Amino acid sequence: MSELAQKGVLRWVPGVQALRQYKPGLIVHDVTAGVVLATMLVPVGIAYAVASGVPGIYGLYATIVPLLAYAIFGPSRILVLGPDSALATVILGTVLPLSGGDPARAIALAAAMAIVSGLVCILAGFARLGFITELLSKPIRYGYMNGIALTVIISQTPKLLGFSIEKGGPLQDLWAIAQGILAGRINWAAFALGGGALALILVLKRFKHVPGILIAVIIATVVVGVLQLADREVVSVLGPLPAGLPTFRIPLIGVSDIGPVLVGGFATAMVSFADTSVLSRVYAARMGYRVDPNQEMVALGASNLAAGLFQGFPISSSSSRTPVAEAAGARTQMTGVVGAIAVALLLLLAPKLLQNLPDATLAAVVLSAAIGLFEFSDLKRIYRIQRWEFWLSMLCFAGVAIFGAIPGIGIAVVMAVIEFLWDGWRPRSAVLGNAGANGYVDVIRHPEARRIKGLLLFRLDAPLFFANAELFKERVSQALEVAPERVNWVVIAAEPITSVDVTSSDSLIEFIGDLRAMGVTFCFAELSDEVKGKLKRFGVFEEIGEAQFFPTLGAAERAYVETYELDGEQNRKP
The missing domain is CATH 3.30.750.24 (STAS domain)
Known part of the structure; x- marks a missing residue:
């Protein structure tokens, strides 16, 4: 292979080039950060899997493989990928109506969505369409994310309260939750564990170097084990994880599932790249290097494709785990590799470690992330300086909150196009x-x-x-x-x-x-x-x-x- 051709190939696999230039002095920082990161990857991965409508083990599968894929294809030095709260409702909205409560069918649908999302991102990256996420204005992004945050909170509240409802859309879910509360269906033991975990996580968020999620998970798991709440069926828990690593498997879905899966996969591709591109640029600017948005799209696509082929579901960058890696001293993507290996070792050597983790605490982990998605302060500024854009954001928020995440994405895209055309249609x-x-x-x-x-x-x-x-x-x-x-x-x-x-x-x-x-x-x-x-x-x-x-x-x-x-x-x- 000629030197020119070799450079062309290496441009699409920056991880290989980074490994060839890796400095031995960085290994201590990256290994330490990777071990610290793993303590957060496990509970968060499980929680977001459950929130996405699939068993918790697949959240770890969707953590291990994408981290390894991104280490090869990713242009960012410390970005962490994995299951994400912003995608959970989109995945759930596709998986829940089609799976009929069958876990195997649910993960097949979610994995197919990841493959669609991956292919969309890869093709867009090779076509140099990395600019497309810039078509969504800031007020529209705020409206969409605020709507997603509210939808996630609604979906997790029943689990926090210890009872279940029949899903029927955000408004119907709110009514069902209210009926459940009025009927006295709250499981106070579950609520104490979940509510206490949520309060602890939110309080400890103020301290950047304190792993609040890990501490809350450990306390809740120990309490359930000591008081034998799971054995006495007082609260529902995660249960033992299956031992072993993810295996290559092509997800098989029905012909009638293809349409919803394509729509859901495209929606997750748009959301995940919008989040990933912003977070990637922020850390690139902070650390003094440049990120190619087209390469970022290819890397995200490769990670999603790998997740879908190894029993995972759609993933994105993480605005909560990436700061953990940075604070722990991460220097390169070797941190993600170490984190993935640590999670894999947990599955091989200690699959029963988290069997007493209560479902209400998993809901608290997702709720804490959803609360962090809300944006209010900048919307106040937008309201002062450009009121019509504020109301555009509110309209997008209402679309997501009322109709759900996937229709909300369609509404956001349509409004972005209308906003763009209006500026050209009726210019000054x-x-x-x-x-x-x-x-x-x-x-x-x-x-x-x-x-x-x-x-x-x-x-x-x-x-x-x-x-x-x-x-x-x-x-x-x-x-x-x-x-x-x-x-x-x-x-x-x-x-x-x-x-x-x-x-x-x-x-x-x-x-x-x-x-x-x-x-x-x-x-x-x-x-x-x-x-x-x-x-x-x-x-x-x-x-x-x-x-x-x-x-x-x-x-x-x-x-x-x-x-x-x-x-x-x-x-x-x-």
Whole structure:
């Protein structure tokens, strides 16, 4: 293999390159951090598996294999992947209605979702579509995540209270929980264990170096064992984990399952990459290196694909476990490898270690993560500075909270597209005047700006395309109507016009003809060469004429003054 080809291959497997350059002095830091990380990987992996509708053991399978895969393909040095609370409701929403309570069928469906999610991410990464998650604005992301957090809390509350309900969507679940409480179905022993664990985790979160989840899990497990609460069937517990490691298995699902699995897999791909890309960039900036978003998408896809083929379910980056790895001294992805090995050793050597872990405490672990997903402070700022975007966030939140995670993703994507199109469909426009050293400015905001009689300088703050072509004509026509004197030239400040399409070009040709019939000359200033090339292909350039294209607004203004032999006395303030 040539050196160039070898570099091309290594670009997609940065873990191999990192291993070749690994410094022996880092091993102590990475091993120590990996062991510390493993103490959190086990309870969190089990808890998120149960929250996703599959047995707890598969949460450990979905921890071990993705960590090893990401160590090979991942561009981030310390990012930790695994089961995630943001995905739990999406997975549950697909698995629960289709599995019929059959654990084997549930994990087959969840594994198939992971394969779909992995393939989507890999294909998108190779297609260099890493930018697509940037299409969701911050308010929409906040609304979606707040909705997910509320949905997770609703789904875990019955387990915290020690009873079960028939799932029927967030609103129906809330009503069922209320009925259960009013009917006196609360298991107070389970609630004491779960509520106490939740309170302890939230209190210890203030101390970054204290493993609050591990401490809460140990205390709850010891209490159940000492008081024999499981033996006396007072509370439900995890039970012994099956001994052994995950094995390669292609998940088999029915034909009727393909549609929901494809939708769920695509949804988890979008959510997991959105979370992973943000977290990856944050840690890259903090540690002083760059992350390729396309490689991040490929790595996430490979990790999900590996999870699906080794009895796991969709995974994402973790905003709770990654800081643990960082605080413990992680330097490279060797930390994740050590963590995965430690979890594997637990399954081989001590599968009964957590058999007395109460289900209510697992619910508390998930609830603590869900509470951390909420975003309120920045939404307050958005409410102050851009109220319509705040209400857009609230609409997205309501969509997720009312209809569920998967329809909520669809609502979020649709609203993002509508928001994008609205900005281009109804962009801001302005009539400009000369403000001297400050350049050309909006005469509404700067009435002191000079305007020249008979010259209309107009700016549209958007590309010109089919959705705003008529609006452009209307705005220019309105500016002509309200002009204080007859207009001879219309000059378009075209720097914001980064593109044109066939529809807008045809509309422009028609409009130029109308203006010419009125004795008005149409001109462009500051138009990019790329857009000018499109106008040539579309026939607009010939319609306007070479002489009516100017490099700057100043050049257009001087040409107009020379054409009409004006002097300074004919300049005026509006």
